[in-house]
Amino acid sequence: MATNQEEVKLLGSVKSPFVCRVHIVLKLKGIEFEFVDENLANKSDQLLKYNPVYKKVPVFVHNDKPISESLVILEYIDETWKQNPILPSDPYHRALARFWSKFIDDKIVAASVKVVHSVGDEKEREKNVEESIEALQILENELKDKFFGGEEIGIVDIAAVFIAFWLPVIQDITGLKMLTAEKFPKLYNWSQEFLNHPIVKENIPPRDPLFAIYKAYYDSLIASK
């Protein structure tokens, strides 16, 4: 069980929505940890040692035992530190939470990444924007309470930090509109509530530097086409 002698490390990068998920949960549960800022253009030996399979962030290290993949990390943290749970206790609702978290990764994050990278290919881009919108609609229909987790934020909300914070940045840079208040009123309201949540508010990266990094990346993509 968690004690004061725990050694908790998060290897990550401020610009990563996946790292942000872990960051939010650690703060939500009041867990002390060391953040290791990884330069993804020059990955540390530590990162390569702890995540040889994917060589990606986030990597969560608890007493020298590493775990990779943000959703796997989130479940591990929830099982190890029981305060402020982010997963429901009953198996059916846990299955639903897992389903929607995975949906966000497989359908929404994936489509958004494709939207960004399909710059220059109008037909491909249109298709990817369509996919993105379809996926957002499905999530819009699913949202029944203040948060996906009910009255309090849960794993699905935290997984969806990408939608609340990163997607608007992508939209501003590309000029494309996917998540709008008109098209998705529930999801839009959710994103405002989520971003104003006391823990989330303090633990999302500053917008301007993030925008600058992503804009530079996007400009380089355009230049390469």
Place this chain on the structure above:
Amino acid sequence: MATSDLKLLGGWFSPFACRVQIALSIKGLDYENIEENLNPKSDLLLQSNPTYKKIPVLIHGDKTICESAIIVQYIDEVWKNNATSSILPSNAYDKAIARFWVSYIDDKFFNSLRNGLFAQDDESKKKYFDELEEVLLKLEEVFNKLSEGKGFFGGEKIGFIDIALGCYLSWLKVKEKFTGTKMFDEAKNPGLVIWAETFSAHPSVKGILPETDKLVEFAIAMAQRLAAAAAAPPK
């Protein structure tokens, strides 16, 4: 233990449906197995999995659960029974490792196998099967580490990773038939060679994996359909 309100919407050819069947078998659960044709997709499938419209779907009373890895965890959590029939490890770190490798298998293994089997040209086929070989080398390492010489990825008993990978054994036999090369290279994957035997012989697995000949026929028909679709003029 037995329950009459469990239904599995699956397909005999689907490795994902096999996962669920194996999990239900481990727990000794009775259920109604509904064969989904997929062509066209049944109303039941469209209603119970509107998001993906895919099998398997577990219907438990009035609840529907989708995505095979999620279903297996659901089954493990609802029917906790006793330690001898648990599918996921009990300790949080080991659970995380199991979940990581199952996710890896779904991401890397499945895509390489499927893309390789149905690639339209030889160059692509080689690329995907080379990828698959890399994945198998990795999984051999994982097996050696996690099994601790006891036979399964789950150690002494069949576990989450065993089920997630083992469900593909019949499809790997299809690859054997299609390519003429053994599914596991005895020199590079000696551990997996033995594991495949042990897994297939497990009482909870026997009778669930589809017969190779039947699956080969199915795969040939599927390859033909995909080739025809690829050759068809764009709509």
